[in-house]
Amino acid sequence: MDSQKCRGVCVPGFKAAGLKDGKYGVMLIVADRLCAAAGVFTGNSVKAGPVLVSGKLVPGVLRAVVANSGNANCCVDSQVKDARSMASYAAKVLGVESSSVGVCSTGIIGKPIDLKKLFSLVDRVAPSLSSSSAASLAAAKAIMTTDTVPKQAHAEYGGIQVGGIVKGAGMIAPNMATMLAFITTNADFPPIILQRCLKESVEKSFNMIAVDGDMSTNDTVLLLSNRTKKGTTIDLQKALDEVTTSLAKQIARDGEGATKFIEVNVTGAKNKDAAKKAAHAIIRSPLVKTALYGENPNWGRILASAGAATKINYIQTTVAFEGGGKKAFVFRRGRSLPLESAHQILKNHDIIVHFDIGAGKEEAKAWTCDLSPQYVKINAEYS
Numbered sequence: 001m002d003s004q005k006c007r008g009v010c011v012p013g014f015k016a017a018g019l020k021d022g023k024y025g026v027m028l029i030v031a032d033r034l035c036a037a038a039g040v041f042t043g044n045s046v047k048a049g050p051v052l053v054s055g056k057l058v059p060g061v062l063r064a065v066v067a068n069s070g071n072a073n074c075c076v077d078s079q080v081k082d083a084r085s086m087a088s089y090a091a092k093v094l095g096v097e098s099s100s101v102g103v104c105s106t107g108i109i110g111k112p113i114d115l116k117k118l119f120s121l122v123d124r125v126a127p128s129l130s131s132s133s134a135a136s137l138a139a140a141k142a143i144m145t146t147d148t149v150p151k152q153a154h155a156e157y158g159g160i161q162v163g164g165i166v167k168g169a170g171m172i173a174p175n176m177a178t179m180l181a182f183i184t185t186n187a188d189f190p191p192i193i194l195q196r197c198l199k200e201s202v203e204k205s206f207n208m209i210a211v212d213g214d215m216s217t218n219d220t221v222l223l224l225s226n227r228t229k230k231g232t233t234i235d236l237q238k239a240l241d242e243v244t245t246s247l248a249k250q251i252a253r254d255g256e257g258a259t260k261f262i263e264v265n266v267t268g269a270k271n272k273d274a275a276k277k278a279a280h281a282i283i284r285s286p287l288v289k290t291a292l293y294g295e296n297p298n299w300g301r302i303l304a305s306a307g308a309a310t311k312i313n314y315i316q317t318t319v320a321f322e323g324g325g326k327k328a329f330v331f332r333r334g335r336s337l338p339l340e341s342a343h344q345i346l347k348n349h350d351i352i353v354h355f356d357i358g359a360g361k362e363e364a365k366a367w368t369c370d371l372s373p374q375y376v377k378i379n380a381e382y383s
Contacts, residue, residue: 008136008152018142049079257374281309297342316358323348
């Protein structure tokens with residue numbers, strides 16, 4: 001599905017809008033009725049004002065979400081007060097209760113947020129609320145920071161629809177990222193069920209990506225359901241997993257300065273925890289990521305990063321690279337293999353790193369991008 005043309009968060013019963021003006025942008029999502037809601041937030045002990053405010057609302061009920069780009073509203077004395085003011089103003093404009101509005105921010109940390117500017121943007125964007133795919137796309141564009149493309153996804157199983165948008169390109173690390181994700185559904189389930197399903201999806205998707213290994217202060221995933229469609233939790237989980245995985249991959253693909261999209265496929269682990277630890281270690285390793293940028297099939301860096309995270313016996317392991325319809329093994333059970341084919345494979349944009357631990361049957365997938373000089377340039381100049 002073309003993420004630029006899908007309906008995104010505008011599943012039946014939801015409207016969206018977005019507007020960017022200079023460094024600031026504002027996005028609105030509003031439902032035609034009160035929604036069951038769930039949320040997952042940053043694991044960072046330093047939390048932005050919007051995280052502290054929205055975190056108290058879910059699991060629970062929400063009617064709308066307002067989000068801004070350009071300022072994180074974090075590490076300033078008024079961060080909680082300003083987040084509440086932002087939610088209250090959006091509620092007044094939308095004609096809903098302020099306690100039913102989730103609020104999120106993304107951008108520079110440590111600078112006071114320009115509420116006057118944001119209130120003006122809310123006033124300007126509210127009249128354009130629409131249920132069209134273009135409206136969802138506008139909302140996705142409004143919250144972009146260093147992103148180069150907007151990101152959205154949609155899935156349907158058994159009549160249950162799930163749609164979502166996300167922003168994120170840097171400070172992406174397992175256990176959430178610098179990302180804001182907004183997901184809507186028609187599934188008729190209470191907040192506690194939505195929370196359980198969302199957490200499971202996040203563990204398999206957003207918590208399995210990395211761009212640079214840094215964890216943000218503002219990470220948020222919000223899920224709203226207008227509860228208009230009966231169905232099974234199996235279908236809800238399938239749809240949620242498909243949407244969150246698509247959005248997570250889009251983030252990794254759009255990583256700051258990225259020239260390659262990388263999937264890490266860990267197999268043969270003794271247990272699930274070992275598989276995830278190995279996958280996390282590989283996607284977070286600067287040495288692995290710079291080697292892949294240089295199209296260097298350095299299997300030693302893969303073994304070293306995985307071995308630092310979980311117990312492995314290198315004599316049992318296998319490493320291979322896949323891309324462009326071809327696959328080349330570079331290390332098998334204690335022996336290095338010829339690298340010529342792997343060098344050619346790594347010239348592709350999309351690459352799969354296969355790492356088999358050889359100790360069991362559990363597996364895990366994770367996604368990342370390479371680490372290029374452009375990444376350094378972007379972050380050296382970001383302010």
